[in-house]
Amino acid sequence: MHHFDLLVDKVLQKFQDCILTENDNALRGKQQNKNYRLLVIIVGSPGSGKSTIAQSLRSKLVETFQQKWWTESEYNKINASLENVIPKSFSLDDLRADVDSLKDFNPKDVNKIIYDLDKIEQYKPRKTSYYSDKNMERTVIESYGGYDNSIMLTVDKGFSKKKKLTYNEWCEELVSIVPMDGFHLSRNVLAKFKNSDYMIERRGSPPTFDSSNYLELIKLICETSCLPYVTDTGRDASTLFKILNSENAASHGELPTIYYPGFSHSEKDPQVNQHCIKPNTRIVILEGLYLLYNKSAWAHIYPTIDKKCGDNHIVIKVSVVKDSHGNEVTEEEEKVLSKRIANRHLASGLVSTIEEGYSRAQKNDLLNHRLIKEYCVPNVAQANTIVYENL
Helix, strand or coil: CCCHHHHHHHHHHHHHHHHHHHHHHHHHCCCCCCCCCCEEEEEECCCCCHHHHEEEHHHHHEEEEHHCCHHHHHHHHHHHHHHHHCCCCHHHHHHHCCEEECCCCCCCCCCCCCCCCCHHCCCEEEEEEEEECEEEEEEECCCCCHHHEEEEEECCCCCCCCCCCCCCHHHHHHHEEEEHHHHHCCCHHHCCCHHHHHHCCCCCCHHHHEEEEEEEHHHHHHHHCCCCCCCCCCCCCHHHHHHHHHHHHHHHHCCCEEEEEECCCCEEEEEEEEEEEECCCCCEEEEECCCCCCCHHHHHHHHHHHHHHHHHHCEEEEEECCCCCCCCCHHHHHHHHHHHHHHHHHHHHHCHHHHHHHHHHHHHHHHHHHHHHHCCCCCCHHHEEEECCCC
């Protein structure tokens, strides 16, 4: 069996243990389940291949679900029996209740303050709720990154029946990748810092992200990953599809769709609402450089997941060398990373020569690599951690 196949098997086993088994027991009346989503955290240095691993993992999980875990005919049969289920109403007020609400707020307003890096923590997230029409409720959450790094939640109040998805749509929505790069501060915001030249030069370093609003996204994901519901002992939960679809349809109704920003390399700036997590999503793959970084708002990401979701998460630490020395910085590892990063910069057009690529890697990317090695969140649950060697 290939090394990557072992990784997929471990994620599937975690999904089986934390989501399916507990859902099955709950539907049979044996317990009150609360695990709705499994969180998979993929973290590693620049050039370690986090994004590629995340994409490959998602593709393999969806393929496994489609080909081995149930059939399209079963989907059509069970889905037809759920057509008339009327879900419970879901209020966005239930989510992120501690975030300040503003009545008169235009999410497209650009802050006119000059940022001080030493005081950035004083700019707290804020939210506003409004209806785009009589049925669609929307809530926008933003922090010091402004509208470019905002999050939007939507709930359709006119929802009266379970929405039908095609078989392939349903399977595709089960697994979602959440990249971190949409929370890069825009060039417009970077220019407002007192030390703007340094912030632009070190773009990609921890303070050049809206870590405050990224933490809000993590809290939202956690709040919609652990949802207790009333059990129904009369329901047959003999298959994975029945377990997943019955709980989603009858217990939680239409959960909010969570929109968050992506990043355009051609525009060199974040793109509002480029990605979303659908209500049907049951595995969320979080991928990023600073998910275990122990400074500023980043320091609260893993503790939030660990406290809220308990064992309902798995951490994949990506290494580019054999027998990694944990948080120790090694010359061997930096040599591999530097080569990969330089080639990536050249291929993306960020630099015009490979020499420029190596220079940029040394002045920026490897500095970030050393930061996450030196300041790593302590007490990451070892039982939930996998070291994956992407050689």
